[in-house]
Amino acid sequence: MLNLRPNRRFCNTAAATAAAIASNNSPAVSLNKFPNRKPLVDKPLEPPALVRLKAERDPEKLFQLFKANAHNRIVIENKYAFEDTVSRLAGARRFDYIEHLLEHQKSLPQGRREGFIMRIIMLYGKAGMIKHAMDTFYDMHLYGCKRTVKSLNAALKVLTESRDLKAIQAFLMEVPEKFRIQFDIFSFNIVIKAFCEMGILDKAYLVTVEMEKLGVKPDAITYTTLISAFYKDNRPEIGNGLWNLMVRKGCFPNLATFNVRIQHLVNKRRSWQANKLMGLMQHFGIEPDEVTYNLVIKGFCRSGHLDMAKKVYSAMLGRRFKPNQKIYQTMIHYLCQEGDFNLAYTMCKDSMKKNWFPSVDTISALLEGLKKNNQPCKANTIIALVQRRVPRFSSNQLSAFKSILSKS
DSSP, X not given: OOOOHHHHHHHHHHXXXXXXXXXXXXXXXOGGGXXXXXXXXXXXXXXXXXXXXXXXXXXXXXXXXXXXXXXOHHHHTOHHHHHHHHHHHHHTTOHHXXXXXXXXXXXXXXXXXXXXXXXXXXXXHHTTOHHHHHHXXXXXXXXXXXXXXXXXXXXXXXXXXXXXXXXXXXXXHHHHHHHTOOOOHHHHHHHHHHHHXXXXXXXXXXXXXXXXXXXXXXXXXXXXXXXXXXXXXXXXXXXXXXXXHHHHTTOOOOHHHHHHHHHHHHHTTOHHHHHHHHHHHHHTTOOOOHHXXXXXXXXXXXXXXXXXXXHHHXXXXXXXXXXXXXXXXXXXXXHHHHTOHHHHHHHHHHHHHTTOOOOHHHHHHHHHHHHHTTOHHXXXXXXXXXXXXXXOOOHHHHHHHHHHHHOO
């Protein structure tokens, strides 16, 4: 049988304790024994570190706050917090604070992870501290961090943003042999993109020749970058040749490649060919996106074929694509030019309800057209929507809109 005596003793003890507590004469529990004890008050909880970092506007306080959370994994592993802090310190030109924070991070355990060091390199790059970024790459072994082509690409990306051709060429010649790392397709694409942006297109093309010698095949990104650059440089014969070359080598154009070529055709007022190319990409199973539709619509509008622009717009809606801000802007602008103010009004109203507003000139043209067509209700609706814009139009702009309707 279970022995209940201990339970009874416990009950008796509990009863005695309760009686003692109830007795005002019991010295054991008298509150007067601690005359100086203050009543407990709940302290307000501090906001999380990420919230405080985002809210802090003073550069020095921001630096101290981040420094105090140098070991806080929630802060350190948050990419946005790092980037936002460095960006704001760079905006305040406190590069000394940036150096202090990032150099300290290298000495912590996360400094042995290549991915983390890559982030440090990229952050130095965003702050314009190119030398610090490159030193970080070259000194990775000092933190016990192994280099691979990934960290090489991070350093190369930062270096190319400096537009220092001699430094880029020195890096390309020195690093692979020094650290026994081979470039990959991403490395070559970084260099090609940089050379194109620097305007040395022939040198960019020669990179594709060299990469093939090293056994790395150019991909769709490689060709698209080059084709776009040669079209923009008004050398379409080379752009077209690269298009044919990539197809012949078994590298099929992707959506971005088609959009680049359609952009070129639209710029040359060859809207029908642009539309035909959009049909061709669908034949090969590549769906046009908002950029494609906007380009073709703009092409027909600029060449005076507004009816075809409307058909493409309807086809886009039929494929369950929703017009974006640029498509609205393009259609409303050219509808006003052609005098179709009813459709322009409908599209403008829909666009404004999404807080997408056409240019001031386009809104003015629409208001003048509605006034001319004796449609004051529609014009007043546009004015009401204009007044609810966020951010607001300036007082001068609002006055100009209203003055259009008040003219006799």
